[in-house]
Amino acid sequence: MTAHAAGDPHQAGATRGAEPPAYPVGLRLSGRRTIVLGGGQVAQRRLPALIAAGADITLISPSATPSVEAMAEAGEITWQQRRYQEGDLADAWYVLISSSDPEANATASAEAERNRTWCVRSDDAEAATAWTPATGRCDDVTVAVLTGHDPRRSAALRDVIVEGLREGTLAAPHHRPRTADDAPRVHLVGGGPGDPDLITVRGRRLLAEADVVIADRLGPRDLLDELPPHVEVIDAAKIPYGRFMAQEAINQALIDHAKQGRTVVRLKGGDPFVFGRGMEEAQALAAEGIPCTVVPGISSTISVPGAAGIPVTHRGVAHEFTVVSGHVAPDDPRSLVDWEALARLRGTLVLLMAVERIGAIADALVAYGRSPETPVAIIQEGTMATQRRVDATLATVGTTAKAENVRPPAVIVIGDVVSVNPPQ
Numbered sequence: 001m002t003a004h005a006a007g008d009p010h011q012a013g014a015t016r017g018a019e020p021p022a023y024p025v026g027l028r029l030s031g032r033r034t035i036v037l038g039g040g041q042v043a044q045r046r047l048p049a050l051i052a053a054g055a056d057i058t059l060i061s062p063s064a065t066p067s068v069e070a071m072a073e074a075g076e077i078t079w080q081q082r083r084y085q086e087g088d089l090a091d092a093w094y095v096l097i098s099s100s101d102p103e104a105n106a107t108a109s110a111e112a113e114r115n116r117t118w119c120v121r122s123d124d125a126e127a128a129t130a131w132t133p134a135t136g137r138c139d140d141v142t143v144a145v146l147t148g149h150d151p152r153r154s155a156a157l158r159d160v161i162v163e164g165l166r167e168g169t170l171a172a173p174h175h176r177p178r179t180a181d182d183a184p185r186v187h188l189v190g191g192g193p194g195d196p197d198l199i200t201v202r203g204r205r206l207l208a209e210a211d212v213v214i215a216d217r218l219g220p221r222d223l224l225d226e227l228p229p230h231v232e233v234i235d236a237a238k239i240p241y242g243r244f245m246a247q248e249a250i251n252q253a254l255i256d257h258a259k260q261g262r263t264v265v266r267l268k269g270g271d272p273f274v275f276g277r278g279m280e281e282a283q284a285l286a287a288e289g290i291p292c293t294v295v296p297g298i299s300s301t302i303s304v305p306g307a308a309g310i311p312v313t314h315r316g317v318a319h320e321f322t323v324v325s326g327h328v329a330p331d332d333p334r335s336l337v338d339w340e341a342l343a344r345l346r347g348t349l350v351l352l353m354a355v356e357r358i359g360a361i362a363d364a365l366v367a368y369g370r371s372p373e374t375p376v377a378i379i380q381e382g383t384m385a386t387q388r389r390v391d392a393t394l395a396t397v398g399t400t401a402k403a404e405n406v407r408p409p410a411v412i413v414i415g416d417v418v419s420v421n422p423p424q
């Protein structure tokens with residue numbers, strides 16, 4: 001008997017087609033006596049869901065797998081280390097029979113029948129009064145699939161549905177009317193560096209549930225095409241009021257839509273808290289009493305070099321990497337960066353927003369002592385179809401960037417890791 005067979009009629013050799021379908025139901029087992037006979041692989045697979053349901057579980061079995069034993073040691077189940085005896089099922093709401101003793105299984109099954117207790121059998125699904133569906137969870141949704149005679153199909157269908165829910169390719173809006181007590185829903189979602197496959201599973205799901213999406217110029221913009229027509233997509237780059245008012249206007253848009261009871265996703269490039277002003281938005285929402293969730297994203301700082309075959313650390317080459325914003329030049333009084341200290345480091349420097357000032361930055365690093373021969377790579381539009389890599393040294397990068405017409409967005413990597421060969 002394989003673990004897959006637990007509770008499924010097909011594996012037990014049931015005849016197809018004749019009997020009526022099972023009646024699906026969700027058992028609320030919290031605090032309710034549940035008996036499991038047998039501590040083998042089937043129990044090991046089924047117990048976590050029973051524990052998660054809060055069932056008051058007694059395992060009756062002379063032996064158990066190490067995992068089941070660990071559940072007993074952790075106090076998640078009560079283990080009576082012995083064989084089944086008549087009367088063990090008294091007062092049980094639900095029974096799972098999965099022992100390797102056919103005689104004990106049949107006797108216990110008969111007791112459950114007499115007691116009118118729903119009973120799943122791993123050895124003989126036809127004799128069982130209940131079948132276990134293929135189940136999966138995604139947030140507050142439980143998916144349970146019973147195909148009756150094809151457990152692999154049940155599991156495959158379950159996988160497709162759960163994966164679709166997790167990825168957001170399968171989505172249904174919440175239809176429960178929102179009440180005054182419902183908190184507004186705002187999600188600050190890190191969308192990753194641009195390739196739509198590099199958003200997190202949670203980010204993609206929340207995107208699929210949104211009523212309003214406020215999207216940055218950077219990030220997985222291709223995903224916006226997949227949104228249903230009723231979703232309002234606001235291009236944050238096009239919000240009026242000019243450059244300095246833009247952030248306040250974005251904050252206000254988040255607040256206004258949330259207050260209207262809409263589910264808002266603020267889709268940002270990379271990670272929301274890496275040069276992303278995510279905390280400013282969270283603070284603006286908090287000031288209005290609006291909570292938000294933050295979904296981390298894959299930051300361009302690591303992923304873009306990686307996509308170009310550059311590890312930001314490498315054994316024997318670099319034991320640290322430092323991420324620096326190059327949005328103001330080293331001699332700019334607004335700069336908060338200690339370029340002299342950075343020049344003394346031997347490890348990797350990763351520069352963001354530095355394309356326009358890379359010549360001045362390279363000059364400063366060399367002036368403060370970093371070798372002019374230090375390798376440099378500029379990766380433009382990393383992870384996207386248009387990705388390109390331009391290599392130089394600290395001595396040449398200013399002129400090379402101009403000659404090659406490098407444009408933002410780009411990540412600039414400085415250090416010996418640039419010369420570590422990528423996998424073929």
Ligand SMILES: C[S@@+](CC[C@H](N)C(=O)[O-])C[C@H]1O[C@@H](n2cnc3c(N)ncnc32)[C@H](O)[C@@H]1O
Binds near residue numbers: 270380409
């Ligand atoms: C305002 S910062 C936002 C960074 C983002 N929060 C992150 O974690 O990646 C924007 C800068 O990130 C870098 N960047 C973001 N995505 C990029 C990509 N796909 N390719 C190259 N650089 C990228 C560029 O340096 C760009 O100017």
